[in-house]
Amino acid sequence: xxxxxxxxxxxxxxxxxxxxxxxxxxxxxxxxxxxxxxxxxxxxxxxxxxxxxxxxxxxxxxxxxxxxxxxxxxxxxxxxxxxxxxx
Numbered sequence: 560x561x562x563x564x565x566x567x568x569x570x571x572x573x574x575x576x577x578x579x580x581x582x583x584x585x586x587x588x589x590x591x592x593x594x595x596x597x598x599x600x601x602x603x604x605x606x607x608x609x610x611x612x613x614x615x616x617x618x619x620x621x622x623x624x625x626x627x628x629x630x631x632x633x634x635x636x637x638x639x640x641x642x643x644x645x646x
Contacts, residue, residue, distance in 0.1 A: 561585070561593035561606065580606055585621055593619070 561578040566586065571577070578585045580596040583604050587593065591608040598605045603622040610617055 560595055580604060583621060585619070587619060591617070591619065 561580050564577050564579045564584065566572075566577050567584060572586070574589055575586050576589050578587065578593050580593070581599060581604055585593065585604075585606065587608070590611050592611055594607040594609065596604055596606045597618065603620055605618050605620045608617050608619050609615070
């Protein structure tokens with residue numbers, strides 16, 4: 560389950576909210592309501608969310624160490640179109 564938390568540096572960004580899922584900090588737009596984590600793997604953690612403006616179910620992926628492993632980031636982005644979330 561998503562647990563509301565404070566950002567690690569203590570400074571909130573306007574329009575963002577912070578949640579902990581599977582011991583990982585998620586910073587997401589306030590227009591999304593996180594529901595629950597749905598998977599994790601080599602590239603990061605995926606959580607299901609609802610867009611408050613459209614009521615559309617979405618998946619948000621937090622990519623681990625994207626700044627340090629840029630090639631992983633591009634590999635993960637290329638995989639996104641092949642995901643089937645079953646919605």
